[in-house]
Amino acid sequence: MTAGNDATRALHADHARTFHANRFVYPVLSRRSGGISVGVNLNPDKICNFDCIYCQVDRRRQSETTFVETDALMAELESTLRLVASGELYNFPEFAAVPPALRRLNDIAFSGDGEPTTYRNFDELIAACAAVKVRLGLDEVKMVLITNASMLHREHVRRGLAILDAHQGEIWAKLEAGTDAYYHKIERTPIPFRQILDNITDAARVRPLVIQSLFMRVDGEPPSAAELAAFCDRLNEITADGGQLKLVQVYTVARRPAESFVAPLTDAEVDAIVTLVKERTGLPAAAFYGVAT
């Protein structure tokens, strides 16, 4: 993806998690999807098992909705999909400036304000959303799980992944460190780095995964050359162990991060990481930039 103009970048940065009266489902113009993504928020309580220093979920304000109401979520999903598929969405002022090339319904994305796979009834919810997609005849629309990979080994999550596989599913798994120390510095979680690497490898043995990697400036410093080399080594280990990786998305901070010592990389720095990943792993890699400064 090439850098958009400032207006397009501003739209991309506007990922409010509410759409009019909706509480769980929100359409966004997605940089990484290249179209409209209908987000499903399975963590309205804003609780996550990671505490990433760059997290762009606004936790300064408490949400009024703290648990998923399945019936309301399904109704919101259906009405929002109809709105996007019909093109009525672009009559709303906040979507009127979406460029014609991006006026397409790309996916239903499970992400939101925390880690979606921590949702207790994950598999049942995925099945119900897939049924809505089938009923509306949206066969070509993808179902994207945006995950930190921490729970992919759990049985109910595995069942959910199998349902995704049967419905144009795609898993975007977070991996943005090469060393244990950097992983813990960035993600601030007690979950071992080894668990994340094993989960990604196991899931990628079953179907090809997309890796999502956010790199940033921490206290003014971009990731070191040694860290980036170690990151490429981890990718190589996953593929050597039989994992299939179809794309490495390299991106940077585009919205207000959790910590003030975090800042975006420049477009050139993101491009350099993409080049490095391609050279050291042979995997396809794509750049997604931060907001224009």
Ligand code: SF4
């Ligand atoms: S895994 Fe995602 S939601 Fe959780 S803290 Fe990190 S960036 Fe935020």
